[in-house]
Amino acid sequence: MEKEIIAFLDTEKIVDLQSVQSKNNLKEIYFDNSKESLEVIRHSCAHLMAQAIKILYPEAKFFVGPVIEDGFYYDFRVDSKINEEDLVKIEKKMKELAESKIEIGKYEISKQEALQKFQNDDLKQEVLLRIPDGQVSIYTQGDFEDLCRGPHVPNTKFLRFFKLTRVAGAYLGGDEKREMLTRIYGTAFADKESLKEYLTIIEEAKKRDHRKLGTELKLFTFDDEIGGGLPIWLSNGARLRSKLEQMLYRAHRIRGYEPVRGPELLKADAWKISGHYDNYKENMYFTQIDEQEYGIKPMNCVGHIKVYQSDVRSYRDLPLKFFEYGVVHRHEKSGVLHGLLRVREFTQDDAHIFCMPSQIKDQVSEILNFVDGLMKFFNFSYEMEISTRPQKAIGDLEIWEIATNALKEALDEKGLKYGIDEGGGAFYGPKIDIKITDALKRKWQCGTIQVDFNLPNRFKLEYTDTNNEKKQPVMLHRAILGSFERFIGILTEHCAGEFPFSIAPTAVGIIPISNNHIAYAQEINDMLLKLGVDCEIYDKNESLNKKIRIAEKQKLPMILVLGDEELEKRSVALRDRRAKEQKNLSLDDFITLIKEKTSEVYF
Template identity: 65%
Template structure:
């Protein structure tokens, strides 16, 4: 495999830069490492931009970074570009790849670049964010763009790629700016890897939670209500309620106490916490009686005040408070996506107050909870330790001590983890839980965050074993992340075939004739007493059609009742999950369902 770059001190340099600056380091080759794919995908982004420029000569370009799902380029063009145009752009990209153009790097002064792009407002916007006096340009054929790299040596090395979608994006991510065009794409060195990814995208379309949410009548969005504000329909509300109940019991048996904080707090609270300074751009504010209030983006401040309401002894620690807390965060219009990105959501939030000596024990306890929940929903998962971000509160000693404590807890339990440099919360390092769904996609869900900053800022104290006041450690913890996002992920993971314990409708009764409806209603009532939901399909359709209609609802169980079932108090069961049919007494059926529920305890 040919070398394509150099890795030194965690920084990727392409061969052009390494040669120009005489940089030596570990060789990056054409494989599927994160470093090699970054070089490939950034080069593919530029090749896409070149293709767009050849097809639309008036096009102007903003930025084209590598992102988790591949790459994108933001640009402005007079023509309206839709997904139907992607095939044409791809064809032009293949032509450019076949030209095997050399990708060259050269340096220029800031003044030269400003003059060169004097008539390009997008490039001027990019330049406004760069303070360097010497800048780098990359050129391939007739196309060149302001860029730091890294890039491949030639366009001929870019062979396996696909453009995935067209979207709109605000210039620079600022809603006050104009909306421009964004095209996403993906690239691999191996054609098979690309084909596998394309198959995954096709499967993802079938599983799209927005599509299934409509088909199964789980939730809806309404622009009259407001963007990013989901409306939960009866089916979705039942599903969500069951998930909440399942988790509620799991929290209680682990020693958590339920609490509830207000959704708006005085702005003074957010000044003390640091949210106004570090998170204010994501918050909503209002004024009441001349006093500014902030809608909570997180539940931690309310839980701190609840902890401070009593004089807490060391004997009471660790103290675990949990809440299904409704929070509001300002998301840009272009960033919202079904239940994955919304402006109002509910966290399965908890805060654990403990002594420094209890931190490892608490983290291990939370990880056991995480493991139990993920197994219940058949998710594989991995963990990352996220370190100090650029925007942070607290001194270096705090960050070093707490980060080391998290890693030691994971090491002692032989739990593997990665490192996300700079990915911590502004008030402390954290463990991020990343789950893998049925088609191989990774999702950020739960988080465990160690925090000594907020207890210090709010003068949180407990009475130690010597009768003195001492500051506890506060651990922020969410396992699902939010009910909205988790339900979206779970919907796609199981393609709408929800586990029995949380399925919105667990059984559909299909009476053969009107004379059998009363028995179906009796069964429905008995199931409801055991907190199980069912529906009766007694519409004016043939039996076979009603069974087919029930199948499309993705319910776990379909029960047919006729003369024999009414007379003998039995049921004819079709288990959709196991594809088995059986006959049993009514009592055996209800007992079986309760056993399934019992086996799903977290």
């Protein structure tokens, strides 16, 4: 069966059939599951949903309905309270409209005409405020029409394979000071099989949700009296995090990084020099101390610059590598906060490398090796993307070109493939973004490597070269995990709470069958603690099977059962969750096994 064309691609811009003037030199977009096709399908499905809502709730008024990474949503106002059960009847109406094969049309009017046309619709007025003067486009399907720049499929017959996934609240324009609208999320595909596969992943994702597992495994919590986006780490989560930090600490030291520590509060003058005050102020928190303005740091780079400036530097000192588990704060709107994945306070596994221009490629290459080892240990696949100069940027174009080419050359020499994100760089330099893929095939942006010629210039950093002349170093910004909070959230879902032995909050559960075996359990517990292995003794007055079930629910890597035979022979009955096996070992052999696990070099 021949595929149907639903739109065209003009360079990177999608042009739908309703808008195309000439097909010359345009690439066809067919009705399939390609990235471009899904963008058109999902955008159109958002309108299909809005049309169905308008029929079911005639008083409904609509704000915006964009395509997002894995689907779409629409924000709207309605008199009724819409819950998950209502999604079924909305879907039913959407299917009827899709099966009616309604033509989707388009016409254009001036912005002034649109303001007049929608004068009684305050949400449409809000949308028009965000649109430049000139012509605006309106898409129609049956009696329904909506402001939209497109693109859309030509007919609702292409919108048969969709699913509404959840209903939520969303502040108008993302501003928590404004009214709460209703938001419905959904997704759509070109065929039934792809939709079914996606929904299976969604169901598995619900089981793996780090917020759900975080509660079950007692890792972290949030409290309204403390404030949104400010995680509270419970004992289990603090142990997990500490083990991860210690593992990375050793890896950094082996690679020649020096630990440093900068203050969390800096005078606003420092942020003015760095450019954050002009370019990043809306994301920062400020306060007054002794009638001077201070800013809580959103990044660690300024503190590390001050470490560099604390001494006279020579070319013999370079590269200088500083790292810090730096606590930073960024202003996030409450509507975007999401468990550990989007918070207001977080800790970066941050590092800054000061080097000569001739050392950039080697340093980036070494960082890429570090990334590869770490991702392999956690069983993540990953890909890289170079982000280039954004519109809001500091520094000369020539400097940006030198920095961008250095990143490309480092990746090319290692034979690594990468994409280009035009305009996606930080305001002070281009970067490599490391995007990991988890067990559910979801992509996450975590680590980053950024080349920066601008901050060294702004802070007048210097080193003395071989000719005893003053030169300006290059600054590399580098984080591999991104932040401990976000990475732990992602890792929790990736491994469904079954953490690797080396970082598991509780690595070994010890179950004495009766009170006669508690002393032996405590002895083993003490031995393991000295090896840096956290344990828990299940010594409540409960049945053996219940103790084992409780320990298994905590997803412990290992469980030891101790009875008369184990006490007499000084052995253990080991249940290894990851190896999926049960066996008896002498206590000495078990301790040797633990020593091997805790002495492994991971990356």
